[in-house]
């Protein structure tokens with residue numbers, strides 16, 4: 021199970037709470053990265069700066 025080394029939040033915890041621990045989680049937790057891509061990839065067609073948006077959440 022992936023865990024974010026910055027805030028020690030696991031993907032499981034994020035699933036349960038619906039919140040990420042910090043902005044690094046998106047880069048550090050592979051499962052989160054993949055699920056985000058699925059979620060946002062379908063909404064936004066080919067966004068100009070999709071990666072930037074993730075960091076601002």
Ligand SMILES: [Zn+2]
Pocket residue numbers: 024025026027028029040041042043044045046
């Ligand atoms: Zn984190």
